[in-house]
Amino acid sequence: MVFPERYKEGMHYATVKRGNITEELFTSSAAIDAVKKGQTIPSGTVITMEDYRDGKLFRYVVMEKRNGWGAEYPPEMRNGEWDFQAFNADKSVNRSENLDRCFACHKGQAKHDFVFTTDRMKSTK
16 A cells, blocks of 8 residues: 555645644535435545644554555454555655554454444544
8 A cells, every 4th residue: 555645735634633632624616415315335446544742743654445455464363445655744654553453453343344433433524
C-alpha cells in the first residue's frame, strides 16, 4: 500500500478525541454515500486517519479495501477485504508499527464492514 497523497480531496467526516490524541478521518464521497444507503463500502475505498499527539502530527494510519485483498491472512485475523498501513508524519512507511493490532481491534466491527466510524459517515453532510 502506498501513501494516499490525495486523501484530502475526499471528505473529512470525523474528529475523534481521546485525551491528548486527536484523530482526523477522511474518505471518499462514494464510501460515505454507500454507508448512508446501507450498502457495503465499495472496493477501492481508502480511509485515512491523521493521528495528532499533543497537537502535533504523529502519524497516519490508512485502511484500504480492494477486491480479493485479505486472502493471505488467516481467518482469525482477516478483516474482509481491508488492509492496513501506518505511515510516519513524513509519509514514509512506518515499518515498526505492529499492524496486527489494527486487525485485532477492527475484527470486532465485522457487522460495520470492519470500520468503527460508520455512524459518523452516516451523519456527514
